[in-house]
Amino acid sequence: MDWTPDPDALRGRVAVVAGATRGAGRGIAAALGEAGATVICTGRSSVSGNERSDYDRPETIEETAELVTRLGGSGVAVQVDHLDIDAVARLAERIRDDQGAIDILVNDIWGAEVLKGGPPLWNRPIWEHDITVGLRILRLGIDTHLITSHRLLPLLVQKPGGLVVEVTDGTTSFNDCNYRLSVFYDLAKTAVNRLAFSQGHELKPFGAVAVAVTPGWLRSEMMLDNWGVTEDNWHDALDPRRTDGPVAPPGFAESETPRYVGRGVAAIAADPDRSRFNQQSVTSAELAREYGFTDLDGRQPDGWA
Numbered sequence: 518m519d520w521t522p523d524p525d526a527l528r529g530r531v532a533v534v535a536g537a538t539r540g541a542g543r544g545i546a547a548a549l550g551e552a553g554a555t556v557i558c559t560g561r562s563s564v565s566g567n568e569r570s571d572y573d574r575p576e577t578i579e580e581t582a583e584l585v586t587r588l589g590g591s592g593v594a595v596q597v598d599h600l601d602i603d604a605v606a607r608l609a610e611r612i613r614d615d616q617g618a619i620d621i622l623v624n625d626i627w628g629a630e631v632l633k634g635g636p637p638l639w640n641r642p643i644w645e646h647d648i649t650v651g652l653r654i655l656r657l658g659i660d661t662h663l664i665t666s667h668r669l670l671p672l673l674v675q676k677p678g679g680l681v682v683e684v685t686d687g688t689t690s691f692n693d694c695n696y697r698l699s700v701f702y703d704l705a706k707t708a709v710n711r712l713a714f715s716q717g718h719e720l721k722p723f724g725a726v727a728v729a730v731t732p733g734w735l736r737s738e739m740m741l742d743n744w745g746v747t748e749d750n751w752h753d754a755l756d757p758r759r760t761d762g763p764v765a766p767p768g769f770a771e772s773e774t775p776r777y778v779g780r781g782v783a784a785i786a787a788d789p790d791r792s793r794f795n796q797q798s799v800t801s802a803e804l805a806r807e808y809g810f811t812d813l814d815g816r817q818p819d820g821w822a
Contacts, residue, residue, distance in 0.1 A: 518809075518811045518816075518817065519815070520546070520809060520810055520815070522551040522552055522783070522810070523552060523787070524551065524552065524553050525552075525553050526552040526577075526617075527549060527553050527554035527590075527621075527773065527783060527786055528552075528781065529553075529699035530553075530554045530555070530620040530621060531554070531555045531612075531616045531620050531621070532546075532554045532555065532557065532619065532622070532623065533556075533557045533559065533608075533612070533619055533620070533621070533622050533624060533669060534546040534549070534558055534581075534623040534625060535559050535560075535623060535624055535626050535661070535665045536559070536560055536599070536623075536624070536625035536626035536627060536628075536661075536684075537556075537558035537559060537582075537625070538560035538561070538562045538576050538577065538578050539562075539574065539576040539581075539737060539738050539739070540625075540627075540737035540738065540775055541625055541684055541732050541737070541779070542581075542623070542625035542626075542684070542775075542777055543576070543580075543581045543584070544584075544732075544774065544775020544778055544779040545623050545682075545684070545775070545778065545779040545783075546558050546584070546592070546623075546779070547584050547585060547588055547775075547779055548776055548779025548780045548782060549585070549590060549621070549779065549782065550584065550585030550586065550587075550588040550589060550590030550591075550592060551588045551589060551590070551779075551783065552590070552783045552787060553589055553590055554591075554620075554621070554786075555591040555593065555616070556585045556592050556593070557590070557593045557612065557619075558578045558581045558585065558592055558594050558595070559595050559596070559599070559608065559787070560579065561575050561596065561597070561598050561628075562574065562576060562609050563577050563578055563579060563594070563596040563706070564579050569598050569780050570628070571628045571629065571631060571657065572599060572630070572739075576738060576806060577594075578595070578596060579594045579684075582594035584765045585741050589650075595611065597606055598813045599626045599640045599662075599664055599665050600660060600661055600664065602664055602668070602775075605664050605667075605668040608668070608669070608759045608772045609669055609671070609672060612669070612672055613672060617653070617675075618672050618673070618676065619669065619672045619673050619679070620673070620678065620679055620680065620786070621679070621680045621681075621682070621782075621786050622665070622666070622669050622670070622671075622673055622679075622680070622681045623681075623684065623782060624642065624662040624665055624666065624681070624683050624709075624712075625682075625684040626661035626665065627658055627664060628657040628658075628661075629653065629654040629657045629658055630739055632650050632654050632657070633654060633698060633699065633702050638700060639698045640696075640698070640699075641699065641753050642700075643700045643701075646699060646701065647699075651700070651701035651767075652701075652702075653701070654702060655701060655704060655705055657705075658705030658706070658708075659704075659705055659708050659709065662683065662709060663712070666681065666712075666716060670716075672738045673725060674723040676724075677723065677724025678725070679695075679720070679726070680722070680725065680727075680728075680785065680786050681713070681716055681725065681726070681727040682713075682727075682728055682730055682782050682785070683709050683710070683712050683713040683716070683727065683728070683729045683730070684709070684729075684730055684732075684778075685709035685710055685729055685730075685731050686706045686731055687706055687707075687710075687731055687818075688710070688729070688731055688799065688821075689707075689711075689714075689729070692707045692710060693707075698740065706752075709729060710729045710798045712729075713728055713729035713796065713797075713798065714727075714729075714796045717795040717796035720795075721795060723778075726785075726792050727793060727796065728785060728794040728795065728796070728797050728798070728799065729797070729798040729799070730781060730785075730798075730799055730800070730801065730804070731778075731798070731799075731800050731801070731821075732777065732800070732801045733773050733777075733800060733802055733818060733819060733820020733821055734768060734771060734772040734773065734820035735773060735775060735778070736751055736768060736773060736774055736775070736777060736799055736820075740772075744765050744769070745762030746762065748774065751772070752770075754769060754801050755767070755769055755770055768820065771818045771822065772818065772820060773801060773812050773818045773820060774812055774813050774814075775813065776813050777801050777805070777811075777818070780811075780812075781799075781805065781808070781810070784804055784807075784808040784810055785804065788808075797814075800819070800821050802817065802818065802820070802821060802822070
C-alpha cells in the first residue's frame with residue numbers, strides 16, 4: 518500500500534513515552550516523531566549506565582530520542598526508573614518546568630521479558646514458580662504504570678484532549694478467554710487492559726481518553742535476537758531448511774515492526790474523534806484497518822488473525 522505519515526499531524530504536541538528504550542516503546546516514540554511531536558523518552562537504560570535495568574542490552578533512551586529527532590520530531594531522553602516514586606515525581610517537575618503540560622502519555626513500561634522465562638516455565642501452577650520472580654513481574658508490569666500515571670496525569674488533565682495509552686499483550690476479549698503463560702504474566706497483561714478502562718472512566722470528565730493498545734507478534738530487538746535474524750533478513754527465520762538458527766513457526770510471517778503499533782498510537786492521538794476509543798482495547802492491526810496506515814514494508818500484518 519502507498520501510505521506515508523503526516524509530518525505535522527502532532528506538531529506542537531508533547532508526549533511522554535515511558536519505557537521508550539526498545540521494542541514497542543521505541544516504535545511508538547519513533548512514530549510520534551514521524552508525526553512531528555515532542556517526545557520525552559524515558560527508561561532505565563542510558564548511555565550513562567543501565568545498572569538498574571533487568572536487561573543486559575545495548576539499547577538506550579538516547580538512541581530512541583535521536584531517532585525521534587531524525588524522523589522530524591523533537592526527542593528528549595530522561596533516565597527514569599518507573600518503580601522509583603521520587604524519580605517519577607522529579608520527571609513530572611522537569612516536564613512542568615520545561616513544557617508546562619503534556620498531551621500524550623504512553624505507559625509501555627515492562628522489563629520482565631527475561632523473568633517470564635521460556636516455554637519450560639509456562640503453564641506451571643503458581644506453587645511451582647519462584648514467588649520472588651513472580652512478584653517482580655507484577656511490580657514491573659503493573660506498579661510502574663500506576664506510579665507513572667499517578668505522577669504525570671496531573672500534567673495531562675490541565676486542558677481537554679489528552680490521551681493515555683496503556684500498552685500490553687492481548688486485547689481484553691482475547692485475554693478474558695485465554696490463559697497467558699503463567700498466573701503472574703496473565704495477571705500483568707490483563708491488569709493493564711483494565712487500567713485503561715478505569716483511567717478512562719476517571720479521565721472522561723476532563724475531556725481526556727485512555728485506551729489499551731496491543732501489538733501483534735512484535736519484531737522487537739529481543740525477538741529478532743531470539744530467532745537469530747535482523748530486521749533486514751527476518752524472513753530467513755521462516756525457512757524450514759535453515760541451519761544457522763531456529764526456525765520460526767508460520768505465524769511469524771504476520772509479525773510486525775515496533776513502528777506499526779506506534780503508527781496506531783499516533784493515529785489515535787491525531788484523531789479529533791478519539792474519544793470513541795475511550796476505555797477500549799484494540800490491536801495495531803485493527804487500528805491500521807481503521808486509519809489506513811501501514812507497517813514500514815507497506816503491509817498491514819495481523820498477528821492476531
